[in-house]
Amino acid sequence: xxxxxxxxxxxxxxxxxSAIAYLNDEGNPVTIPNxxxxxxxxxxxxxxxxxxxxVGQKAYMSAPDHPDKVIQGIKREMGSETYRYExxxxxxxxxxxxxxxxxxxxxxxxxxxGPIANAVITVPAYFNxxxxxxxxDAGAIxxxxxxxxxxxxxxxxLAYAWTMGQLGLKKTDDQARTVLVYDLGGxxxxxxxVRYQGSEFRVLATDGDIRLGGLDWTRRLAEDVAQKYMDxxxxxxxxxxxxxxxxVQRCEVAKRSLSxxxxxxxxxxxxxxxxxxxxxxxxxxxxxxxxxxxTHDTTASVLEEAGLKPEQVDRFILVxxxxxxxxxxxxxxxxxxxxxxxxxxxxxxVAMGAAIHAAxxxxxxxxxxxxxxxxxxxxxxxxxxxxxxxxxxxxxARDTQSGKDLNVVMIRRNSAIPCSASQKFVTRGPNQQRxxxxxxxxxxxxxxxxxxxxxxxxxxxxxxxPDRSPVEVTYSFDVNGRIQVHAxxxxxxxxxxxxxxxxxxxxxxxxESLAGVVAELxxx
Numbered sequence: 001x002x003x004x005x006x007x008x009x010x011x012x013x014x015x016x017x018s019a020i021a022y023l024n025d026e027g028n029p030v031t032i033p034n035x036x037x038x039x040x041x042x043x044x045x046x047x048x049x050x051x052x053x054x055v056g057q058k059a060y061m062s063a064p065d066h067p068d069k070v071i072q073g074i075k076r077e078m079g080s081e082t083y084r085y086e087x088x089x090x091x092x093x094x095x096x097x098x099x100x101x102x103x104x105x106x107x108x109x110x111x112x113x114g115p116i117a118n119a120v121i122t123v124p125a126y127f128n129x130x131x132x133x134x135x136x137d138a139g140a141i142x143x144x145x146x147x148x149x150x151x152x153x154x155x156x157x158l159a160y161a162w163t164m165g166q167l168g169l170k171k172t173d174d175q176a177r178t179v180l181v182y183d184l185g186g187x188x189x190x191x192x193x194v195r196y197q198g199s200e201f202r203v204l205a206t207d208g209d210i211r212l213g214g215l216d217w218t219r220r221l222a223e224d225v226a227q228k229y230m231d232x233x234x235x236x237x238x239x240x241x242x243x244x245x246x247x248v249q250r251c252e253v254a255k256r257s258l259s260x261x262x263x264x265x266x267x268x269x270x271x272x273x274x275x276x277x278x279x280x281x282x283x284x285x286x287x288x289x290x291x292x293x294x295t296h297d298t299t300a301s302v303l304e305e306a307g308l309k310p311e312q313v314d315r316f317i318l319v320x321x322x323x324x325x326x327x328x329x330x331x332x333x334x335x336x337x338x339x340x341x342x343x344x345x346x347x348x349x350v351a352m353g354a355a356i357h358a359a360x361x362x363x364x365x366x367x368x369x370x371x372x373x374x375x376x377x378x379x380x381x382x383x384x385x386x387x388x389x390x391x392x393x394x395x396x397a398r399d400t401q402s403g404k405d406l407n408v409v410m411i412r413r414n415s416a417i418p419c420s421a422s423q424k425f426v427t428r429g430p431n432q433q434r435x436x437x438x439x440x441x442x443x444x445x446x447x448x449x450x451x452x453x454x455x456x457x458x459x460x461x462x463x464x465x466p467d468r469s470p471v472e473v474t475y476s477f478d479v480n481g482r483i484q485v486h487a488x489x490x491x492x493x494x495x496x497x498x499x500x501x502x503x504x505x506x507x508x509x510x511x512e513s514l515a516g517v518v519a520e521l522x523x524x
Contacts, residue, residue, distance in 0.1 A: 003367045004145045006117025010354025011105060012152070013098060013121055013135065015075040015187025015213055017321065018043050019351035020105040022113060023359045027372035029162065029352035034108040040347045041108075043186075045071045045100050050088030052522040055104035064246035071097050073187050076211055078138075079130035079505065095138045095506055096514045102142035103523045119144040120358040122350050124188040125151035126208030126390045128441055129453050129483045130505055136480075137506050141515045147361055149480050153181035153192035154203060154387060155353025156319045159344055161196060162356055168379030174198040177314045182299060182332060182340070183350075185320040187213035191299050193306035193313070199382040205305035205414045206390050207298050212291065214255075214322035220287045221279060222251040225266050228277040234270050243270070251279075258284050259324045285327045292327055299335060305414055316340040319349045357385075388414045389477050396438040396447050397425060407440050407447045410475045420476035424490070426468040427461075434459045437473055439485060456485040462492045 009022045009032070017040040021031045031039045036057065046059035048069050054062070063070040077083040077094040085092050102121075110116055121144075123135050132149050139146035157179060161167040166174060176197040183190040190208035194201060226237045226247060237243040250266050257264040263280045285292075303310065316336040318328065323346055332340040345352075362370040363380035370377060394409040410421045427435065435458040442450030458471070470490040477483060506514070 001147060001361065001365055002145070003147075003362065003365065003369065004117035005369070006115040007113050008118040008147070008358045008362055008367070008369065009109065009116055009120075010155070010351055010356070010358045011102065011119050011121045011139075012155070012348075012351035012354060013075065013102065013123075013138070014043055014185055014350075015073050016043055016215065017041065017186065017347060018101055018105060019348055020109050021348065021351040021355040022109075023355055023370075023372055025371050027359075027376040029159065029355045031348045031351055032109040032112050034104070035111065041101070041105060043072070043075065043101050045074070045097055047071060047085065047087050047097075051520075052524065053100050054524045055101055058524070061249075064242050064249065067241040067245050073215060074098055074101075076187050078134040079128065079132075090517060092514065092517075093506075095134050095511075096141060096518060098135070098138035099141035099514065099518050100521070100523060102138060102144065103518055103521070106142060106144065107523055117145050118147050118358070120147050120354045120361070121149050122152045122155050122354050123149050124183075124208055124210055125153050125190040125192050125206040126188070126210055127481070128391050128451065129481070131210070132481055133505050136482075137511050140511050141518050143515065143519060147358060150354065150357050151190070151192065151203075151206070151387060151481070152185075152319075152350045153183050153190050153194070153206065154201070154385065155350045155357060156181045156183060156317060156344065157192075157194045157196070157201060157353070158356045159349045159353035160315070160317055160341070161201075162352075163344065166196075166198075167356070168376075168383050169198045178204075178308065178312060179315045179317055180299070180302070180308075180313050180336075181317045181319060182295070182323065182328075183208075183320045184295060184318075184322040184328060185213050186322065187211070187215050189213055189295055189298070189320075191295075191302045193302050193308060199379070200384045200386070202386040202416070203388045204308070205302045206388055207302050207305070208390070209294065209298065212294060213320075214325075216291055217284075217288045217322065217325070218248060218252045218255050220291070221255055221284055222248045224283070224287055225251060225277045225279065229268070229270065229275045232275055232277075234273075234275050237270070254279055255284065256324070259326060281326070288327075292331060295328075296331055296335070299332075310336050317344065318342050319344055319346055321346050356380075360385075386416050387479070387481070389417050389419075389481060390414075391441040391451075392443045393475050393477070393483065394440045394442070394450065395423070395425075395473060395475075396440060398428075405447050406445050407442065407450050409443060410473075411477065413443065415477075417477040417481060418479050420474055422472050422474040424470050424472050426470055427465060428467070430467045431464055432469070433461055435461070435471060435487070437485065437487070439475075439483065453483065456487070458487045461489055465489070465491060 044060035046054040437456040
């Protein structure tokens, strides 16, 4: 790991809002305000001018007028094989658009703390390899030296332990604690069970949904209000992208209001007529009961995977802006049998945790730029974090008896990482020169029910290999949750070169090219 000259920060790259934080000279995590004075920046990008992009509140407010040029929720497209946007004379994907959000955070933060070089960026625990790589690429395109990507619940746990004064204590001075982090943001959802004692943090189990978040609650409400307007004689706003986006924004305000009041009104002018619809908290919760139940089931699943009963969890921690909804708090109280912990800032906790993790890395690598007190630096250096993988990793193989293809799972989900596993396979014919390994994510035996990350082409096998010669394939997860694949031919004992050909993602030359494009843009 290499640190470049400049500040080191932690970033929460969110679906609806993003934040950037650092450890100040006193050793406290601090969220850095943007140029507008806000501690969080809306993850909306207005791609109107090929030489300039607008990121944040102004872009978000422009969405009803320019729904085809304002990009929102791009985090849900990270790692997508198909998402493309024509911008000027270049075709860009989710990585470049996310990089514009990161660039805004970087440019604004540098006005406050000076030049920034290094970053730790958070991702949902349930992000797979392709989405993690896309996040790393987005950071590089934005001009960051990305040290690591870490899971959002892990970052939240660090922020919690910091707040409680428990981070980096000697194991003999501290008791073991178990927490469950329920992270419901604008577009993604994660649950992680974590046990820590002193300087050791161990994730026990994790699960989530990358397409479940507050956006879905808001759109359900907007669809209901659209129907109420139709009952009053209005046209169906769901068929008009401009009008429906405007309605979604009004319903977002109403949704937040319902967290503190039992009812709210949604007003909108359509043509020459003003329409008004009353929405109640009861109706809102009824509309979204199935979405909340999905989070309930995931939480129960994580407890089961971790081998925990609710009474064995010391704290149920809520982070993410959508946990402000009373129904979430009520549900978690029923699950845990006690009030959930809500004192961490739902919007800032993950970025602060990422900044703490960045400082831990600096302390461990004795980076000269870290300026926190020595006693704190010593405590940070001792912190050990053990995470788990969120998806099983397997390879496609042929069943010799049935002749059918199947997924051979090599590393099960919720295995402690970093980790590796090896499996022996055989060649399919004499004098085979290359082997194609198809890398799959998923638990299902049927390869069609799994996600194919890519292919590993094993070349330079020894000449004249007989049929069914053994080849050992090794899969590994690194600390970032990223995957490496290696292979070794066992007949002659020679190492085989591997090259992963991914089904999605950017090559290094693409990252460098897009970095040049984004660097030349004026970002507001």
